[in-house]
């Protein structure tokens with residue numbers, strides 16, 4: 001196809017999306033797309049910039065979940081956008097077989113290891129491939145290095161979320177029927193342990209334990225923040241019992257909690273053996289993720305042991321290098337610390353006058369607003385808040401998750417705080433009780 005014809009077709013494709021009415025969008029989604037997600041709104045999102053989304057009907061909405069922390073840099077960060085445009089105009093290959101040397105992956109690997117302090121990076125597509133790869137690596141280590149003869153066991157935490165592949169689906173709480181029902185049998189070799197309980201974790205360990213897999217703060221589980229020292233304690237247990245400690249930083253990573261990674265709040269002694277990354281590693285522009293580890297560990301995965309066609313492909317790698325550069329240049333960690341403390345003060349002050357707010361918890365720019373467990377639930381409030389112009393997503397029935405783009409200005413954040421105040425304080429709150 002020549003360039004001019006391609007341009008015409010491209011214009012048509014974009015025009016089709018731009019012209020699709022709200023009703024038609026909903027009908028096409030309903031007819032042709034699997035119904036594995038419920039919709040919070042009937043008004044399609046057609047544009048996004050920074051902390052704001054724009055709907056088909058022309059409404060501006062504050063993105064208070066930042067696409068589950070995939071948009072820590074906000075939507076459409078200019079540095080990533082410009083890099084992507086130049087990349088496409090340069091005739092660089094968007095995808096390559098991994099049997100060919102790829103300069104963009106080389107630079108991505110260099111950047112992500114320099115920023116995190118790990119020696120090796122295994123690229124993947126999106127978040128769940130991180131825990132999957134981590135589990136494979138832990139099992140290989142258990143068989144080949146630790147000398148486990150039976151089934152190497154992975155310990156995971158109550159209320160965790162590591163994604164939706166078959167291996168990790170069994171980790172959902174047993175009352176999460178929609179997530180688990182009808183998907184068994186489950187792969188063997190996994191044991192559930194209480195979260196934020198070092199004694200329970202140690203008691204669950206056996207000579208066959210290969211690894212612990214834990215989120216430094218549980219996001220989906222309701223923004224559960226463990227006691228200070230928990231992550232360091234897990235690492236100490238790992239060393240004591242000769243097993244791997246694996247932190248899933250897919251949601252807590254890339255400045256979300258006020259450190260580049262959440263374990264860093266507890267210093268080098270809390271550095272895990274394996275770290276899973278995802279979401280904002282691409283600034284929200286592409287599904288990119290992976291795991292980081294020492295050379296000693298990662299080199300257990302030689303040619304043929306693991307892989308993916310698109311993992312670390314040139315276009316993903318170029319996007320990721322741009323996003324990581326933006327995270328540094330924006331001073332995202334400092335922004336999360338400073339604005340996070342300010343928002344937390346405001347939320348806690350508001351909670352005093354809000355009869356339905358039981359507790360506000362979190363770290364950096366990751367907040368959970370727990371509601372009293374009677375009356376309308378979190379989902380009902382999510383819908384109301386969206387009508388008022390801000391997305392705060394319910395999780396575990398009684399918790400509203402507030403994880404706005406870290407680059408959101410104080411005026412933007414003020415808007416979201418006002419929406420919350422209108423809903424939970426004063427007349428509206430009385431009606432909603």
Ligand SMILES: Cc1ncc(COP(=O)(O)O)c(C=O)c1O
Nearest residue numbers: 126127128161162163248250251
């Ligand atoms: C801690 C954690 N791990 C893994 C995942 C899975 O990521 P993805 O949906 O990109 O596969 C998520 C997604 O929310 C997550 O929060």
